[in-house]
Amino acid sequence: MTRAGIRVTQAGIPVRGAADYQKNMDERWPTLNFMFVGDIKKTVSISDANAIRNSNGFTTAAAIPIFEHNLGFAPAFIVKFKQDYPSWDAPVIIADEKYIYVQLMSYLASTAVVDLFLAVSSRNCLETYKNTDISLPPNVTSKPTPYGLRVLRKGSMRSKEKDDYSLNTNAKSMVLHSHGVKAVNAASSYELKIIHDLGYPPTYYIAKVEYYDDPSFLVPIYYKQLTTPLNNYIYSVGRSNASTLTIQGVQATIEGNFMYIIFKDPVDTAR
Amino acid sequence: MNDRYGILVADDGTSIQDKDYKYDSREQTLILDLERDPKHMQIIQTSGGTNLPTGVVGDNSEVIYTFDHNLGYTPLVDAYFYAETYGGSYTHMNTGGYGKDFYFLSGSNNWVLDYLTFKVNNKSFSIIHRTIVYATHTGYVSTAASYGIKTKAYIYSIPVDKAEYYGYLPD
Numbered sequence: 463m464t465r466a467g468i469r470v471t472q473a474g475i476p477v478r479g480a481a482d483y484q485k486n487m488d489e490r491w492p493t494l495n496f497m498f499v500g501d502i503k504k505t506v507s508i509s510d511a512n513a514i515r516n517s518n519g520f521t522t523a524a525a526i527p528i529f530e531h532n533l534g535f536a537p538a539f540i541v542k543f544k545q546d547y548p549s550w551d552a553p554v555i556i557a558d559e560k561y562i563y564v565q566l567m568s569y570l571a572s573t574a575v576v577d578l579f580l581a582v583s584s585r586n587c588l589e590t591y592k593n594t595d596i597s598l599p600p601n602v603t604s605k606p607t608p609y610g611l612r613v614l615r616k617g618s619m620r621s622k623e624k625d626d627y628s629l630n631t632n633a634k635s636m637v638l639h640s641h642g643v644k645a646v647n648a649a650s651s652y653e654l655k656i657i658h659d660l661g662y663p664p665t666y667y668i669a670k671v672e673y674y675d676d677p678s679f680l681v682p683i684y685y686k687q688l689t690t691p692l693n694n695y696i697y698s699v700g701r702s703n704a705s706t707l708t709i710q711g712v713q714a715t716i717e718g719n720f721m722y723i724i725f726k727d728p729v730d731t732a733r
Numbered sequence: 734m735n736d737r738y739g740i741l742v743a744d745d746g747t748s749i750q751d752k753d754y755k756y757d758s759r760e761q762t763l764i765l766d767l768e769r770d771p772k773h774m775q776i777i778q779t780s781g782g783t784n785l786p787t788g789v790v791g792d793n794s795e796v797i798y799t800f801d802h803n804l805g806y807t808p809l810v811d812a813y814f815y816a817e818t819y820g821g822s823y824t825h826m827n828t829g830g831y832g833k834d835f836y837f838l839s840g841s842n843n844w845v846l847d848y849l850t851f852k853v854n855n856k857s858f859s860i861i862h863r864t865i866v867y868a869t870h871t872g873y874v875s876t877a878a879s880y881g882i883k884t885k886a887y888i889y890s891i892p893v894d895k896a897e898y899y900g901y902l903p904d
Contacts, residue, residue: 468742472767489742492755493762501894540809542893546902579893581809584760606768613740613758624766624890628758629740633890634774636763663831665813665885695901697837699830712837729813729831729885732776 473631474605482597482726484604484733486635491593493637494538494723497584502528503544503577508566527561531582535559536689538587538641538669538723542579552695556672556688557582587723588671588687590642596660596726603733606632639664639724643671652715654698654722656707662728663702667692668709671719689721696720702729763809765889771800773888778817781838781880782862787845787873794863797849801857802888809891810858812851812900818881827880834900838877844870846903849882854897860884865903 470487471480482488511524531537536557543552553576554565564576610631612619617626624633639658646654658664672688698716700709707724710716742756743749765773777798785793802808814836819825827839835850846865851858862877 468740487740487756489756492744495754495757495760495762497760499761499891542809542895542898544895546898579809579895581761581891584757604767615758615761624764625761625892627764628760628762630764632766632768634765634767636887663815665811665833665887667833693833699832699836701829701831712832729815730776730817730883732772732774732885 470611470629470631472604472634473607473610475602480597480602481733482637482639483728484602485637486629486631486633488637490595491637491639491726492585492591493635494725495584496581497531497533498529498580498582500580501544501578502580503575504528505573505575506564506566508572511566524566525556525563526566528555528564528576529562529580529582530560531557531562532560533582533584533586535586535588536671536687538583538585538667538689538692538721540579540581541691541694544577544579555691555694557690558686558688585638585641587641587721588643588689590640591638592640592642593638593726594659604634636665637726639726641721641723643719643721645719646716647718652711652717654709654716654720656709656722656724657705658702658707658724659705660724660726660728661704663700663730664707665725665727665729666700666707666709667723668696668698669694669721670696671721673719692723761891763887763889764891765887769803769888771802773802773886773890775886777860777884777886779860779882779884781849781877781882782875784875784878785847785862785864787847787864787866787875788869788871790866790869792863792865794861797860797862798884799857799859802853804888804890804892805855806892807853807855807895807897809889809893810851810853810900811887811889812858812860813885814849815883815885816880817883819876820879821881827876836882838875838880840873840876844868845873847873847875847877848901849877849884850900850902851884851886852897852899853888858886858888861899
């Protein structure tokens, strides 16, 4: 690992000795970037489906594209429905390497209005990544200043809106520690266990990774690795010591393959 | 966005021409404002709430804490609920767990859901304690008041075009 590079800390934090999570940019580790953040509103019909399953003539499940991302892998993504759905009745949203889909059940309706906030990460979080270069936290808190570094993404340099910047020392950017996919099953004691060695309980996202191999589904989306929205009502609790995060189901076990994303940020302090 | 300018850092072991970037200033990230007062990244220390009624079928909720974020729109939010103490103890079996966007308190079962979550709209962020009793029963009393909770809130400067939403909404 080189000693040269780009290190940008939050305002008021000396670069030398800064904790990882007090850096807005460090060329040694990535941020969770998004290739799309915005709203999707469209009326979809079961006739637009890319894949349809007929199950004994009873249920038709259709996967209808609502956004084309073309990333070449199933992405991590965030969904916020504009309508409040009960957790058991929210539309199913999945992603493959080309599209974000809504699943429509024909016994419920043949058309539907999809209206949601969508953020699609451009980073392949299905691949295993781990940054092992860790700086422990100092007892210093950020102090915004009139000076600092700003990298504009849109709008004007006079903008007070931090979303207009990709980098701003008077803002905090979430940086990544690790990501990947792990199986949770009886062999893992139904626990999602991730060794991070960060020295604190970290913030994290998880998402279920699906693989539909039911031959009654038609191509193209089935037989593929599919991702579901981050933190989509996965009933779980995390526990972490200085080195290991363990996520377990609450009220019932969790099982299957899970994508995890761990940030370099402690859940119990804010600096 | 201008696609031709920006700061790019290639992924380890790749060339900048490979277009696998670990940093790309042209794209949006999870970003929040450190200049805001109240702070858009903060730890809020509270109890788990009061011991809301759980003996009768129905829904009870209370706002434990609220603050104005002053963004003028409903923002994207992450909130983590960390159970730091229980009955004043830092080592009780009900401590040390944390959940994103919602946290089920100990004792929730098939008849009663007892949990913490958040609510956010274009004005404020609130921590909510809620119990939902699905069927008449005896034997469960909310344990909320016994908890010492650290809530870490991230109020991102990213608008979600929605009047209001919850971290968790079971029904």
